[in-house]
Amino acid sequence: MNTINTIIINGMSFTLPLFIMAIGGIYSERSGVTNLALEGLQGVGAFFGALAAYIATLQLGSKSVAPYYLAMIFAMIGGMLYSLVHALLCIRFKADMVISGVVINILAMSLTAFLTKSINRTVFGAASDKIILGVSTRFTVPGISDIPVIGAFFTNVYPFEIIIIVVAVITWYLLYKTSFGLHLRAAGDNPAAVDAAGIDVSKIRYLAVMMSGALSGLAGICFAYSISAKFSSDIYVGYGYLSIAALIFGGWRIMPTLLACFIFGFARSAGYQLVQKLELPSAYSDLVMILPYVLTLLLLIFLAKNNQAPRALGEAYDKSKR
């Protein structure tokens, strides 16, 4: 019983950040911009968020909850700003979108590592390659949390999980129920038609990539606040790529993608519980870590064939070819 609760609690706190990042990816890719940069975007977002939280904590003291929410906001801003590089490269400079994404990731890793060290040394006077955040506080909803199994979804919840759910609902509405969402989805399938309707394809794509930056940044700071309790190069362990796998698995649609994220999140937390239950040495948790990755590959084997990617995905839109 207790095990199932732990699996659910840990599973949810991994699933939701993954999901919100995947939504970012869906925005970008549905608008026609291939986005492998999610990994880098979440890292840079987490860096900005962690830095903001660290500075705010110095000012406001460790009791204040403001740094936590400031971190969320700055992570989104940071991710968004950094995503502009990807947008510029793909839309303005017509770089190969796959290569651009990978480049953005490599640069993100070295840039944040460098900045963390430099800022720690010059501003805070300490030689360190990380920014300590501590694990976020959690809350339990009284009453509902006593129901077996279902109650676990309301036990030890990170506040960011609520933020993510709210943001996810808003982004779902925006993508499927507004004219902006319609234009965005059309830009990825038939940009020429969007252009003919008098809508600026580039502008839509810029906005979509920025959206993916903001959402990835949010996801990044959530990982930093839950799994690693700090910002360091530990953040780059492939969360971004996992969410890309999730969105491919979900066929570039939000609800099926959620399902994929659930599978990854729960496979991971169940694996960890298994290692603990069997009282295996900690080295075995390394073996468990491969579960989401292997699962992704296996699932893709069955699903990739029938998957319909946005038709104009990965192509820079060239007006003159209309």
Added chain:
Amino acid sequence: MTKKENGGTEHFKVAVIAVLLGLLAGAVMMLILGKNPFMAYYNLLQGCGFMPKSKYAGGKSILTDLSSYIDFLTPMLFAALSVAVALKGGLFNIGISGQMLVGAFLATTIVGYSSLPAVLAKPLVIIIAALGGMLIGALIGFLKARFNINEVVSSIMLNYTAEYIITFFINTKYVDPISRQSKEISKASRLTLHQILIGGYRYDLAISFILAIAAIFIVRFILERTVLGYDIKAVGQNKEAARYAGIKVNRCITLSMAISGLLAGLAGASYYLGYFASMQPKTLPSTGFDAIAVCLVGGSSPIGIFFASLFLEIIAKGSTYMSSQAGLEAEIASVIMGLILLTSACSAFILEFLNKRKKIKSEKSQKSEERQGGGN
């Protein structure tokens, strides 16, 4: 032929511009931090044995640094060739790091910990590492050809899978309790003659460097002069057209990834059983990612790659010395590398920009000629 040569010089121009822009951006960053960029770049050269240092420890000389630099360069040559072969086939191999790990891990455990004599051990290391890398590469190619799985996604998944599995085995079976890395391999199986004494000075002689040079010409030969190379390039340029031309597209995809993986395996051997003699758990070698930069700057041609890695590896190798001399974080080297990557990803745009300028210039001169003609 002339057209191709033109493309070569044009690409060379673009690559130089991209690299200069990257270096410039790096210099600006250093200036912001209050450091002298010229001195820092000079330190990079000193660290690689291209420029003399002010003092050397006993038994070391400028040639020691140079030999160590060549030792460091060798894995990058293989890795960048690996990127190039896949790229020619229209595939993006970002799984080189994982393939390096797998090849090197198999070679380490099978040969590195055995007591085989050097004559047997060294060739075996090369063969096993190459096969290990090839297997993973072929798997990625097969998944792409058969199941339409994006090679970027599958190779990244395999990267992490390989990393964690190998970490598990190192930590449970082969760990050295002091260094927290895998136990050192036997001297006989190491591909680098480490710190050997010649004429009073010590050198790191990389045997695999000779193999890397050979690989450059072999890859060039395969791509330019064989049917297989032609097929791979045809598939890379237009899959559908290649299919109509009767080329077995799926076979080509698997094969080009297999060759790419083979080269990555060799990169792993020369890295973990050459430059190093042990493997670090929980780390993907950055060589696999930096190789993408090297390949892009080198225009994914084997010869271009040679010069690109010769140049770019100075930044990576010299960074340790630079950070000790200039008081800059060694990470700035990878930032500069990343910036160069960024600018070289825009090479298509730079090319377009150059062409546009050329056009404007020629139009201008035409106009002025016309005007002169009118005057007469």
